[in-house]
Amino acid sequence: xxxxEYLDGKPVVITAALTGGIQGKEAHPDLPETPTEIAEAAAAxxxxxxxVVHLHARRDNGERAFSTERFQEVTDAVRDATEDVIVxxxxxxxxxxxxLRAEPLRTDPAPEMASLDMGPMNRGRxxxxxxxxxxxxxxxxEMRERGIKxxxxxxxxxxxxxxxxxxDDLDEPPYLNLIFGPGTLAPPSPANLQRMVxxxxxxGEFNVIGFGPHQLPLTTQSLILGGHVRVGLExxxxxxxxxxxxxxxxxxxxxxxxxxxxxxxxxPAQARDMLGVESxx
Amino acid sequence: MACPHLEYRESDGDRAFDTARAFxxxxxEFVQPVHADICNxxxxxxxxxxxxxxxxxxxxxxxx
Numbered sequence: 239x240x241x242x243e244y245l246d247g248k249p250v251v252i253t254a255a256l257t258g259g260i261q262g263k264e265a266h267p268d269l270p271e272t273p274t275e276i277a278e279a280a281a282a283x284x285x286x287x288x289x290v291v292h293l294h295a296r297r298d299n300g301e302r303a304f305s306t307e308r309f310q311e312v313t314d315a316v317r318d319a320t321e322d323v324i325v326x327x328x329x330x331x332x333x334x335x336x337x338l339r340a341e342p343l344r345t346d347p348a349p350e351m352a353s354l355d356m357g358p359m360n361r362g363r364x365x366x367x368x369x370x371x372x373x374x375x376x377x378x379x380e381m382r383e384r385g386i387k388x389x390x391x392x393x394x395x396x397x398x399x400x401x402x403x404x405x406d407d408l409d410e411p412p413y414l415n416l417i418f419g420p421g422t423l424a425p426p427s428p429a430n431l432q433r434m435v436x437x438x439x440x441x442g443e444f445n446v447i448g449f450g451p452h453q454l455p456l457t458t459q460s461l462i463l464g465g466h467v468r469v470g471l472e473x474x475x476x477x478x479x480x481x482x483x484x485x486x487x488x489x490x491x492x493x494x495x496x497x498x499x500x501x502x503x504x505x506p507a508q509a510r511d512m513l514g515v516e517s518x519x
Numbered sequence: 520m521a522c523p524h525l526e527y528r529e530s531d532g533d534r535a536f537d538t539a540r541a542f543x544x545x546x547x548e549f550v551q552p553v554h555a556d557i558c559n560x561x562x563x564x565x566x567x568x569x570x571x572x573x574x575x576x577x578x579x580x581x582x583x
Contacts, residue, residue, distance in 0.1 A: 263536060264549035299527070299538045301552045301559075332553060333562040361553070363581070364569040 240440070243464035249504035250496050251466040251512060253290040253445060254283035254489050258472030259330060260361075262300035266475045268484060271296040277315035282486040283470070284323040287493040289509035290351065291316060292326045292468065295342070304331055304338040310345045322506040322519050326351035326389065329377050332359075332367040336376060343380050347518040350510075352381055353415070354388040356397035360422045371400070378404060387515045389445065390414045394424045398437055405439070409514050412442040415468065418456050419449030426452040428459055435463050443513060449473050457492060461499050467492050522566040522573060525558040545576045 256279045257270050270279040280291045295303040295312045303309075313325055327342040327349040343352055354377055355369040381388050390401045392414050405412055416434050418426035424434065426448055438444055445466040448456035453474040457467035469488040477483035477491070493503055510517055527539035531549060541555035542548070550558060557564040566573040574581070 260551055260553045262540070262552045264534075264540065264551065267534070296552065299540050301541065301555045333556060333564055335562060363571055365553070365557075365564075 240464045241462065244462055244499075244501065247500050247502060248464060249508050249512065250461060250501040251290060251443075251445070251504045251509040252288045252489055252492050252496075253292055253326070253466070253468040253470075254280075254288040254485055255292040255447075255468055255470035255472035256280060256283070256485050257294045257296065259294045259302050259328065259332070260472075261475075262296070264300075266471060266482060268482070269471050269475075270485070271300045272298065273311045273315040276312055277319035279485045280316045280323060281319040282484075283489045284320045284506075286486045286489040287503045288323060288489045289504050289506045290324040290326050291320075292328060292353065292470070292472065293349075294328045294330075294472070302331070302334070304334055304341050306341040306344045309342045313345050313349065317519070324350050324506050324509055324515055325518075326353065328353050330355055330367065330391070332361055332365050336373050339373065340377060340380055343377070343384055343386060348384040348386050350515050350518050351387045351389055351513075352377075353391050354378055354381065355391045355393070356400040357393060358422065359393045374400065374404070378407070382407070385516050387413065387513060392416050392424075392434070394422060395430075395434060395437075398434065410441065411512075411514060412439070413445065413513050414438065414442060415445040415447060416465075417447045417449075418452050419447075423449065426456060428455070431456055431459055432463070435465070447473050450476070451479075453488070454491070458495055458499075461496055461501050467496075520560050522558040522560070522570065524566075524573065524576070525555075543572060546572050 270276045295308040297303050331339050359367045418424045446460035447468045470485050524545045526542045528542040529539045541550045543550050557569050
């Protein structure tokens with residue numbers, strides 16, 4: 239998790255966020271929504287080099303779904319379609335009650351990883367993803383009970399405090415996801431990413447998300463800082479200005495840049511070793 | 520209950536979908552899935568208090 243590790247050619251874990259919970263086919267015609275579409279996308283990004291797939295579930299009409307049953311359909315389809323990719327379920331859900339937020343953790347088998355939001359995030363004028371301390375604690379407890387590796391979603395610098403609050407309860411290594419974008423996300427800039435990385439403990443691993451046009455530069459910076467990267471249509475619809483992306487094209491670009499920078503691409507097995515993830519394949 | 524401006528449509532004339540999706544008749548466009556939860560009054564959300572489109576159409580100020 240350091241520049242020295244970059245120089246040593248530490249493998250990079252690429253996560254592909256295939257769908258998300260905000261937009262749908264009204265915004266991008268190829269955004270995968272059904273279990274079949276998500277599974278096809280997962281197979282494509284694994285082939286392109288992703289070690290982790292970050293999954294949300296949707297109803298047939300594209301609207302958000304949180305039920306264990308729908309996540310089971312999605313994760314079954316993904317496991318059938320892929321070789322060894324690590325399955326990570328989202329527990330995010332703007333405005334959704336805590337009871338629903340925990341349902342994605344209860345599939346059989348449990349997801350190997352799950353996201354764990356570290357605090358509030360505003361959307362539009364009235365929507366807020368609250369993520370109270372009780373919500374964090376409840377989801378984290380269930381993740382520990384089910385042997386699920388949490389990825390701590392740090393929406394801004396203040397959420398590092400919340401992440402540090404539960405560090406003692408985390409298995410090694412703590413895995414933080416630093417998120418840059420508009421609104422109450424961390425302001426996207428190379429200097430701000432550097433500042434946040436400077437505050438991380440040496441024992442942890444970090445991943446970087448940049449929303450929209452910030453995906454390419456900030457994930458590239460993460461490669462140089464010894465971090466990992468998340469790309470995919472959840473965070474960014476475009477390969478370049480005016481050109482819609484696909485999930486696999488975004489992963490392929492991250493692989494190409496990592497190779498140029500001398501960072502080998504972590505296989506799913508290597509990613510499990512590096513991040514302390516229990517295999518359920 | 521649901522927003523009176525919500526319809527489910529398979530097409531808007533330009534695009535067609537296999538399954539009918541949430542369409543706002545005021546904005547004249549399909550809405551984001553996360554916004555469809557407001558339209559459908561899920562999770563305690565309510566168009567009259569939480570939807571910018573509804574409130575502007577109804578002439579409501581944010582401090583009302």
